Amino acid sequence: MKTILAKDTLNINSQDYSLLTDLYQLTMIACYAGEGIATKRASFELFTRHLPQDFGYLIAMGLTQVLEYLEAFSFNSEQIQLLKDTGIFAHAPKAFWQLLSGGFTGDVWAVPEGTAVFANEPILRIEAQLWQAQLVETYLLNTINYQTIVATKAARIRDVAGKQATILEFGTRRAFSPQGSLWAARAALAAGLDGTSNVLAALKLGEKPRGTMAHALVMAIEAIAGSEDEAFKAFQNYFPDATLLIDTFDTVAAAQRLQAQRDAGEISVRGVRIDSGNLAELSQKVRHYLPETKIFASGDLDEWEISKLQQQGASLDGYGIGTKLVTGVPVNGVYKLVEIDTIATMKQSSHKLTYPGCKQIFRKVTDGHISSDRLGLKDEIPDDEQGLLEIVMQSGKRLQSSESLDTIRQRTASSVASLPAKVRQISQPLAFEVDISDALESLQYEVAGRNNK
Incomplete structure (x- = not known):
């Protein structure tokens, strides 16, 4: 045997x-x-x-x-x-x-x-x-x-976040298995989330995969080109509608520079994501510099954390939900x-x-x-x-x-x-x-x- x-x-x-x-x-x-x-x-x-x-x-x-x-x-x-x-x-x-x-x-x-x-x-x-x-x-x-x-966690998250928020499932790397990641993506979408970063799950379900960018790209291009801004520009050369991850170094400084570049017509800023730090405070500061830009938050979020962010006056348009969605009780x-x-x-x-x-x-x-x-x-x-x-x-x-x-x-x-x-x-x-x-x-x-x- x-x-x-x-x-x-x-x-x-x-x-x-x-x-x-x-x-x-x-x-x-x-x-x-x-x-x-x-x-x-x-x-x-x-x-x-x-x-x-x-x-x-x-x-x-x-x-x-x-x-x-x-x-x-x-x-x-x-x-x-x-x-x-x-x-x-x-x-x-x-x-x-x-x-x-x-x-x-x-x-x-x-x-x-x-x-x-x-x-x-x-x-x-x-x-x-x-x-x-x-x-x-x-x-x-x-x-x-x-x-x-x-599905129940996703439904609760949607209920707390509201109908207008864009909510994406980011849990593949935390799911208990590759098979589990497919089931988690399906259940999350069926319960009301807007998309998943899991490419296989999305394509099997007839959906378009959704995602942003990672810190590794920012660090790699910054190290070689000497500027975080070069990383943003390079990524947008290939994905002009991309949401930019702006908390690799200094979130607020990145937002200030993006505002200046946007005002100069050098770059468009459709969306930004914040993955660390005081999300409520940072989102408010980013909103000051990028009032028309969609601001997304991620980083161990669930319905409880979203509720706290709302109570703290966070200025957010959407959320990326991973670990606590796919590994819940x-x-x-x-x-x-x-x-x-x-x-x-x-x-x-x-x-x-x-x-x-x-x-x-x-x-x-x-x-x-x-x-x-x-x-x-x-x-x-x-x-x-x-x-x-x-x-x-x-x-x-x-x-x-x-x-x-x-x-x-x-x-x-x-x-x-x-x-x-x-x-x-x-x-x-x-x-x-x-x-x-x-x-x-x-x-x-x-x-x-x-x-x-």
């Missing part, structure tokens, strides 16, 4: 995704196969028990990648042989290997990407043969959890069995109680604002409410094409705008109370009684 894998790198492609799972998913499936229950119909729901601290809501994201994964899901003969070569499955039944040769044939219910959700509300539900629904857990949690936290989403062979199930562990049965989120919106959310069973009748979970895949086939980023952006903006102001605030947000239906409470009581016999 070591000889085979030594030839491979740790880079992955879509053909590897079937193996991108936790071992216990496979060992459980082997057990299911041996016990003759692997093909029983099962339902699992993905949700979070608690929101991250100081978060009043989450923006669901990552469904597109989930559906792409499920469509392509399969084990080829080489992958099956690699599993056999581990020796771990020496006692697994033949039925286990036969199962792995098949693809995903189940149904997926999900809230649309860009939708605001709260604790205990399922973001998606998988209804499939038990082995299929079990095996996909790891990948689903990976992409939904990560894209959801990035985690969404501890979980994926739990809620029904097997039409039998409702629930977890009763201390502090980890789950609600049984296949559920629906019934949302009531009044005058564009969420007035109530009710968590109930999927077959309950809506009471002037909208069911948020929609069927998006049936028998392993997608029911609609992927939505555009613009569509998801608009939904995100509408979702955030529909929330109560106290739920949107970034400091001690008010928890949105989700009602539990009588039918769901009754089922919970019934299943708890069954489990405690």
Whole structure:
């Protein structure tokens, strides 16, 4: 086995995704196969028990990648042989290997990407043969959890910065992996940011990459030509609309010289970026010299820092957001069995109680604002409410094409705008109370009684 894998790198492609799972998913499936229950119909729901601290809501994201994964899901003969070569499955039944040769044939219910959700509300539900629904857990949690936290951070940043600010995603070098950087860029754009510096992500998403310049260029040309101004002029020779990075040496002095050169017609100054120092104070001074120029700030910014800058009277037109966007607090989403062979199930562990049965989120919106959310069973009748979970895949086939980023952006903006102001605030947000239906409470009581016999 070591000889085979030594030839491979740790880079992955879509053909590897079937193996991108936790071992216990496979060992459980082997057990299911041996016990003759692997093909029983099962339902699992993905949700979070608690929101991250100081978060009043989450923006669901990552469904597109989930559906792409499920469509392509399969084990080829080489992958099956690699599993056999581990020796771990020496006692697994033949039925286990036969199962792995098949693809995903189940149904997926999900809230649309860009939708605001709260604790205990399922973001998606998988209804499939038990082995299929079990095996996909790891990948689903990976992409939904990560894209959801990035999208939520981006939505909060947009909400605090305002509609007019230009906000760019600069997080590729800080993301947890190259794959993560692509997902982070997508989630940020879908949640309302204006662009990303990640060239691959932008081009794959049909967007134009956005960026400025780095200190290295300024230092290199200044060292050779003897002037920071020569660096600005050289860069603009090739990129005349470029935003110039002006804090390599002395931010205010650079702004003064740019004003003089602009007034003399030697250079145009469409935008400048400040990446260090007292951003509020420096932006005010730069604005004095370059009143018509767009001023951007970067450097470990997030919604909290942007709020502080606003309170300090910063004169800024936009922000570059990196580290704190793509490495934020985690969404501890979980994926739990809620029904097997039409039998409702629930977890009763201390502090980890789950609600049984296949559920629906019934949302009531009044005058564009969420007035109530009710968590109930999927077959309950809506009471002037909208069911948020929609069927998006049936028998392993997608029911609609992927939505555009613009569509998801608009939904995100509408979702955030529909929330109560106290739920949107970034400091001690008010928890949105989700009602539990009588039918769901009754089922919970019934299943708890069954489990405690």
